[in-house]
Amino acid sequence: MNRRDSLKFLGIGALSAATLVEGCKSPGKNPDSSKGDKAADAAQPGRLPNEIARDKKLNEEKFFNDHEMATITVLADIIIPKDAKSGSASDAKVPDFIEFIVKDMPEHQIPMRGGLRWLDMQSLNRYNQPFVALSNADQLEIVTAIAYPNKARPEMQQGVAFFNRMRDLTATGFFTSKMGIEDLGYVGNSPNVWNGVPEEILKQYGMEGV
Amino acid sequence: MNDIQIKKTTTPYDAIVVGSGAGGGMAGYILAHAGLKVLMLEAGPFFDPRTDSMQLKWPYESPRRGASTNTRNFGDFDGAFGGWDLEGEPYTTKDKTEFYWFRSRMLGGRTNHWGRISLRMGPNDFKGHHIDGLTDDWPITYEEVKPYYDRVDRMIGIYGTVENLPNEPDGIYLPPPKPRLNELFIKKGAEKAGVKVIPGRGSVLTQALPGNKDRGSCFFCGQCGRSCRVYGDFSSSSCLVIPAIKTGNLKVIPNAMVREVLTDANGLATGVSYISKDDMQEYQVSAKIVVLGASAGETARLLLNSKSAAHPGGLANSSGVVGKYLHDSTGSSAGGWLPQLLDRKRYNEDGVGSIHIYGPWMGDNKKLNFPRGYHIEFGGGMGMPGYGYGFGMQGMNGKVPGRDGKMKEAGGFGASLKDDYRRFYGTDFGMAGRGMAIAREDNYCEIDPNVVDKFGIPVLRFHYKWSNDEINQAKHMQETFQSIMHEMGAIYDPMEGPETNYGLEAPGRIIHEVGTVRMGDDPKKSALNKWCQAHDCKNLFVVDASPFVQQGDKNATWTILALAMRTSEYILEQRKKLNV
Numbered sequence: 001m002n003r004r005d006s007l008k009f010l011g012i013g014a015l016s017a018a019t020l021v022e023g024c025k026s027p028g029k030n031p032d033s034s035k036g037d038k039a040a041d042a043a044q045p046g047r048l049p050n051e052i053a054r055d056k057k058l059n060e061e062k063f064f065n066d067h068e069m070a071t072i073t074v075l076a077d078i079i080i081p082k083d084a085k086s087g088s089a090s091d092a093k094v095p096d097f098i099e100f101i102v103k104d105m106p107e108h109q110i111p112m113r114g115g116l117r118w119l120d121m122q123s124l125n126r127y128n129q130p131f132v133a134l135s136n137a138d139q140l141e142i143v144t145a146i147a148y149p150n151k152a153r154p155e156m157q158q159g160v161a162f163f164n165r166m167r168d169l170t171a172t173g174f175f176t177s178k179m180g181i182e183d184l185g186y187v188g189n190s191p192n193v194w195n196g197v198p199e200e201i202l203k204q205y206g207m208e209g210v
Numbered sequence: 211m212n213d214i215q216i217k218k219t220t221t222p223y224d225a226i227v228v229g230s231g232a233g234g235g236m237a238g239y240i241l242a243h244a245g246l247k248v249l250m251l252e253a254g255p256f257f258d259p260r261t262d263s264m265q266l267k268w269p270y271e272s273p274r275r276g277a278s279t280n281t282r283n284f285g286d287f288d289g290a291f292g293g294w295d296l297e298g299e300p301y302t303t304k305d306k307t308e309f310y311w312f313r314s315r316m317l318g319g320r321t322n323h324w325g326r327i328s329l330r331m332g333p334n335d336f337k338g339h340h341i342d343g344l345t346d347d348w349p350i351t352y353e354e355v356k357p358y359y360d361r362v363d364r365m366i367g368i369y370g371t372v373e374n375l376p377n378e379p380d381g382i383y384l385p386p387p388k389p390r391l392n393e394l395f396i397k398k399g400a401e402k403a404g405v406k407v408i409p410g411r412g413s414v415l416t417q418a419l420p421g422n423k424d425r426g427s428c429f430f431c432g433q434c435g436r437s438c439r440v441y442g443d444f445s446s447s448s449c450l451v452i453p454a455i456k457t458g459n460l461k462v463i464p465n466a467m468v469r470e471v472l473t474d475a476n477g478l479a480t481g482v483s484y485i486s487k488d489d490m491q492e493y494q495v496s497a498k499i500v501v502l503g504a505s506a507g508e509t510a511r512l513l514l515n516s517k518s519a520a521h522p523g524g525l526a527n528s529s530g531v532v533g534k535y536l537h538d539s540t541g542s543s544a545g546g547w548l549p550q551l552l553d554r555k556r557y558n559e560d561g562v563g564s565i566h567i568y569g570p571w572m573g574d575n576k577k578l579n580f581p582r583g584y585h586i587e588f589g590g591g592m593g594m595p596g597y598g599y600g601f602g603m604q605g606m607n608g609k610v611p612g613r614d615g616k617m618k619e620a621g622g623f624g625a626s627l628k629d630d631y632r633r634f635y636g637t638d639f640g641m642a643g644r645g646m647a648i649a650r651e652d653n654y655c656e657i658d659p660n661v662v663d664k665f666g667i668p669v670l671r672f673h674y675k676w677s678n679d680e681i682n683q684a685k686h687m688q689e690t691f692q693s694i695m696h697e698m699g700a701i702y703d704p705m706e707g708p709e710t711n712y713g714l715e716a717p718g719r720i721i722h723e724v725g726t727v728r729m730g731d732d733p734k735k736s737a738l739n740k741w742c743q744a745h746d747c748k749n750l751f752v753v754d755a756s757p758f759v760q761q762g763d764k765n766a767t768w769t770i771l772a773l774a775m776r777t778s779e780y781i782l783e784q785r786k787k788l789n790v
Contacts, residue, residue, distance in 0.1 A: 164621070
């Protein structure tokens with residue numbers, strides 16, 4: 001069914017269809033529109049000038065240095081690797097999201113920067129090399145020591161706190177990307193008719209009479 | 211800026227309306243449709259959901275994935291500009307008390323993002339004094355307001371079901387959306403816990419609105435909070451102000467921050483003065499009638515800042531009540547997840563952006579340690595992921611066996627963790643109580659004698675404390691939530707305890723603040739008469755939530771709309787009689 005037919009099927013009037021199509025063409029549709037290009041400076045419907053200016057300014061700033069970004073990329077892909085269903089965190093540009101979000105939410109900055117250095121210090125003390133330079137097995141050994149809050153040793157607690165934050169930001173960055181949303185199987189955000197829970201699902205959970 | 215001057219327009223309008231939210235929008239709509247020449251002043255930019263809504267955007271279209279900013283406190287796609295703090299427009303608090311004031315400067319105000327939960331106040335909400343002596347009665351009854359509620363239902367559209375419950379009046383309804391799966395679990399659990407759950411009541415067009423060709427029907431994206439491009443839900447911008455502009459009788463001046471209501475030697479309103487945020491110049495405009503719909507906080511501020519020889523204590527304030535009896539709904543919430551729903555089948559259950567199910571208050575205060583009650587709003591399911599999705603997995607994935615049937619160590623990384631996010635998706639739910647707070651004289655806002663905003667307008671200073679009544683109510687909410695979640699077979703955290711006042715949100719946080727310019731029959735104890743006309747100034751009217759004497763456990767918007775319609779038609783009548 002093409003778009004026009006599906007809208008007709010849904011009984012949304014011509015007026016609604018036109019506005020919806022218009023809405024889907026609005027700027028910002030391109031995931032890369034956050035990059036500081038000319039389009040990002042222009043007025044955008046429904047966005048205040050200070051919102052546009054704020055995003056532009058944040059995109060022009062750089063918070064993490066190259067070494068930190070490399071470490072974030074390695075960690076993000078350890079947390080969300082490529083598998084049979086979808087790509088890795090870095091395939092979904094999660095490190096770029098993390099770079100943006102720490103500028104947008106400064107409360108992440110010290111825990112992230114300090115956490116990355118904490119990780120490098122663990123790495124240097126154990127293996128005399130920074131985290132990114134370690135073999136995959138050695139990286140996983142350190143990550144394993146901070147990835148399980150209930151069994152981590154007390155002296156690793158700062159690492160656990162850092163890794164919890166890194167896990168959160170990686171997961172949120174991945175599952176809000178196009179790739180991650182498809183992986184998750186979210187099928188909404190499109191015109192439809194809601195007629196309640198499908199019959200077979202009601203049966204599956206014994207909810208027919210509720 | 212050497213040449214600041216006050217620009218005066220001498221041609222008077224029939225009426226000036228200050229504010230474009232639910233109340234101001236309705237006043238503009240009724241008066242303009244009746245043929246009056248109306249000027250509406252809005253402190254923020256023009257906003258039309260048809261072109262300006264962020265509806266149907268994906269999280270990756272926002273660099274912060276829909277997270278909130280100072281400009282949009284409810285997220286990057288939210289329909290409301292503004293929030294708890296506006297740059298250059300402070301407010302203060304007194305005696306170390308707390309109040310949070312949400313302001314949305316834009317056409318339609320806060321109605322662009324509200325929950326569309328549309329409730330009528332009941333007979334006992336208007337006349338509650340007989341119950342326990344704790345509240346003052348309104349000068350009007352439910353029966354007097356009912357015809358206006360009916361007309362608002364028909365004019366704007368609302369879904370729901372006729373239930374014939376006590377103090378929970380039914381309306382004229384479109385069909386409600388069916389519950390989502392998680393909501394069926396909630397309903398079943400709530401019934402076992404003895405908590406009544408009925409279909410929601412929301413101002414969303416689940417079907418075409420009879421007689422209205424300008425608004426489309428809901429297409430079930432669940433994003434009312436972003437405002438609706440097809441006008442499928444109620445925003446004052448889309449449903450009231452923009453149609454009023456089309457009559458040719460309403461002019462809107464956006465970015466106009468009203469400073470003061472002007473009065474003559476007889477104390478009658480002659481117009482208002484405002485500063486234009488566009489050119490930073492000062493303006494005065496005149497009208498035969500001034501209607502305030504600036505919000506409970508801003509309307510009180512405006513009146514208190516409008517001092518003159520005729521009104522030395524501020525306009526409409528010979529009683530001294532302006533600013534007093536400020537009250538916001540109580541709020542406390544809880545949530546959890548349903549292990550039964552791990553690995554659930556995917557389908558589109560976005561539904562509507564208002565509530566699908568609703569828990570009305572059915573309690574008996576004789577058996578309780580607090581007066582009056584609260585309702586419960588519920589939700590949950592396979593929503594669109596946004597910033598924050600997936601946070602806290604280490605608190606979830608150690609609590610249930612993995613696909614292999616073995617318990618997992620909480621936290622982790624790698625393919626197994628990645629799979630957990632899929633497994634847990636759509637298992638969550640939440641519930642929130644919204645309750646009645648007693649209007650008290652010593653909860654108030656006043657003009658801070660020392661502080662002005664960037665426009666030089668003196669700002670509000672708040673003094674607000676919860677009492678044990680509200681704290682005990684929040685405790686009861688938490689206990690109720692625990693019993694519902696237990697009966698659902700959910701996994702959830704222990705209840706909020708006394709250290710957080712049982713999760714009771716700070717005053718203002720529920721954004722239902724009302725009561726600062728109360729109506730009443732006695733001019734010594736009230737600022738407005740029962741038509742929301744100032745006792746002290748017969749051509750001044752108030753149409754927002756500030757006239758509320760006592761809010762019930764019902765959200766305020768539907769009552770604002772009904773009262774604004776009633777007051778606007780009273781204005782038309784009084785004009786015919788040449789009284790104003």
